[in-house]
Amino acid sequence: MRDKKLYRHLSGLYLTDAIPFDWNDLSIELQDAYIKEHIWEPFENWEPKAVVELIDDAYEYIKPYIQNEITAFVEEFDFQPT
Numbered sequence: 549m550r551d552k553k554l555y556r557h558l559s560g561l562y563l564t565d566a567i568p569f570d571w572n573d574l575s576i577e578l579q580d581a582y583i584k585e586h587i588w589e590p591f592e593n594w595e596p597k598a599v600v601e602l603i604d605d606a607y608e609y610i611k612p613y614i615q616n617e618i619t620a621f622v623e624e625f626d627f628q629p630t
Contacts, residue, residue, distance in 0.1 A: 550607065554614070558606045562588055562599050 583596035
């Protein structure tokens with residue numbers, strides 16, 4: 549399951565405005581329209597599906613790093629959630 553905040557944040561790498569919070573509730577047609585409306589200039593000739601794949605790839609690349617850093621922080625500081 550994806551972290552919606554992280555995925556939304558990473559969409560800003562390729563779009564002029566990050567995807568909306570209700571992204572998963574939108575139809576594919578509305579998602580494609582949003583991407584076409586907000587695509588960052590270097591990707592303006594790309595198909596929406598290809599841009600989504602870029603966002604997916606960025607997410608899959610960065611998520612393990614973040615998880616490892618959180619684990620290291622918890623271990624280093626013996627963090628105990630309350």
